[in-house]
Amino acid sequence: SAGVAAANKSTWSSFLKSIASFTGDLSSLTAPPFILSSTSLVEYSSYWAEHPSIFVAPASEPDPAKRALLVLKWFLSTLKQQYCSRNEKLGSEKKPLNPFLGELFLGKWEDDDAGATELISEQVSHHPPVTAYTIWNEKNGIRLQGYNGQKASFSVRTINVKQIGHAIYHIGAYNEDYLITLPSLHIEGLVYGAPYVELNTYTYIQSSSGYTSKISYSGKGWVSGKKNSFTATVYPEGKEKDILYSVEGQWNDAFTIRDAKTKTEIDAYSPKTSQVTPLTVAPLDQQDELESRRAWRAVAEAIGNGDMETTGTEKSKIENEQRELRKKEKEEGREWERRYFGRVETDEVFDQLAEKIGYQAEADKTGGVWRWDEAKYQSLLKDDRESGS
Numbered sequence: 481s482a483g484v485a486a487a488n489k490s491t492w493s494s495f496l497k498s499i500a501s502f503t504g505d506l507s508s509l510t511a512p513p514f515i516l517s518s519t520s521l522v523e524y525s526s527y528w529a530e531h532p533s534i535f536v537a538p539a540s541e542p543d544p545a546k547r548a549l550l551v552l553k554w555f556l557s558t559l560k561q562q563y564c565s566r567n568e569k570l571g572s573e574k575k576p577l578n579p580f581l582g583e584l585f586l587g588k589w590e591d592d593d594a595g596a597t598e599l600i601s602e603q604v605s606h607h608p609p610v611t612a613y614t615i616w617n618e619k620n621g622i623r624l625q626g627y628n629g630q631k632a633s634f635s636v637r638t639i640n641v642k643q644i645g646h647a648i649y650h651i652g653a654y655n656e657d658y659l660i661t662l663p664s665l666h667i668e669g670l671v672y673g674a675p676y677v678e679l680n681t682y683t684y685i686q687s688s689s690g691y692t693s694k695i696s697y698s699g700k701g702w703v704s705g706k707k708n709s710f711t712a713t714v715y716p717e718g719k720e721k722d723i724l725y726s727v728e729g730q731w732n733d734a735f736t737i738r739d740a741k742t743k744t745e746i747d748a749y750s751p752k753t754s755q756v757t758p759l760t761v762a763p764l765d766q767q768d769e770l771e772s773r774r775a776w777r778a779v780a781e782a783i784g785n786g787d788m789e790t791t792g793t794e795k796s797k798i799e800n801e802q803r804e805l806r807k808k809e810k811e812e813g814r815e816w817e818r819r820y821f822g823r824v825e826t827d828e829v830f831d832q833l834a835e836k837i838g839y840q841a842e843a844d845k846t847g848g849v850w851r852w853d854e855a856k857y858q859s860l861l862k863d864d865r866e867s868g869s
């Protein structure tokens with residue numbers, strides 16, 4: 481987009497001034513109307529599996545090194561959606577709605593060869609904002625689970641966001657796990673009123689089968705001089721120089737995969753030839769009252785109409801309800817019951833993989849390490865069956 485329309489120039493420049501001196505939760509920063517999105521952050525978990533066949537591909541690869549490469553390929557294929565889809569759909573990066581505690585987002589991708597891939601996303605913390613999610617495909621025995629929060633720091637020209645949390649990708653057939661660390665990012669283009677995300681430094685994927693993938697991100701002015709560039713390597717853990725596969729390109733576009741020994745190109749990916757599968761979400765009137773699009777419907781409509789007054793009053797309704805709930809919980813000495821996820825103190829799978837890449841979970845910053853709770857889920861399924869809902 482040509483960035484901020486002239487009419488908004490003054491509001492945007494005063495907004496930029498407010499950023500420079502801001503400290504606190506990203507979500508508590510009031511942004512001008514044209515930068516607001518009517519999508520809640522709890523929906524962003526769906527960006528992890530919008531190509532179901534790529535998401536499940538590792539399950540049918542017998543060679544462990546090639547399996548690790550397919551997990552890296554899937555991770556890289558999610559980045560464009562994670563970090564560019566608002567720019568594509570809405571013209572620039574936007575400020576998502578700040579999920580309330582307990583907010584849910586449920587969906588399913590139906591794919592001819594991959595079968596059904598299901599998503600459950602839950603806002604497990606409001607202060608600080610933390611989203612936990614799981615995405616699983618029964619047919620191929622794949623489950624991804626993870627959680628993330630954001631720690632933002634502001635300067636005159638940009639917003640730096642450190643992601644706190646991680647993801648674990650599990651392949652049932654091989655009883656294999658992959659620890660995925662999350663990239664820090666910064667917002668470019670704020671001065672022009674056309675914000676977009678650039679990813680910082682590097683992240684790892686560490687497999688329990690002994691392979692490490694390292695992805696190095698770069699923006700303009702690096703090797704290719706193109707924005708959103710990266711290089712990645714797959715190597716036996718601890719032997720960073722003994723590269724088996726190398727990948728390079730742009731994470732918002734195409735990339736190529738090479739056998740590092742023979743230098744031959746063995747695979748490639750382009751979003752132009754890999755269509756995104758749309759997520760199926762229940763119609764609003766069949767949704768639980770905690771489900772995001774039903775809960776935020778009035779606010780979303782008001783934002784869509786540019787009606788900031790109604791946006792404000794409808795948002796206040798939700799915020800006041802939340803304050804009442806927190807007050808009641810405090811009086812009764814209890815905490816909001818998370819529906820699908822629980823805090824864990826330790827997780828051996830995570831500890832082993834994290835140790836190999838020297839990664840420390842920052843549980844203190846997200847109120848704990850959040851894990852999918854299968855037992856809770858099964859008992860909810862049983863209740864649903866018995867109540868015939």
Ligand SMILES: CCC(=O)OC[C@H](C)CC[C@H]1O[C@H]2C[C@H]3[C@@H]4CC=C5C[C@@H](O)CC[C@]5(C)[C@H]4CC[C@]3(C)[C@H]2[C@@H]1C
Pocket residue numbers: 506507509511515524525527562563573574575576628630639641643667675677
């Ligand atoms: C709050 C200030 C403001 O509105 O500034 C205007 C700009 C829109 C920049 C701030 C917002 O930018 C958004 C980008 C969002 C991240 C995008 C993708 C992901 C990946 C996903 O897996 C987890 C969430 C995460 C990290 C989003 C977090 C929230 C971000 C940074 C939004 C900023 C409020």
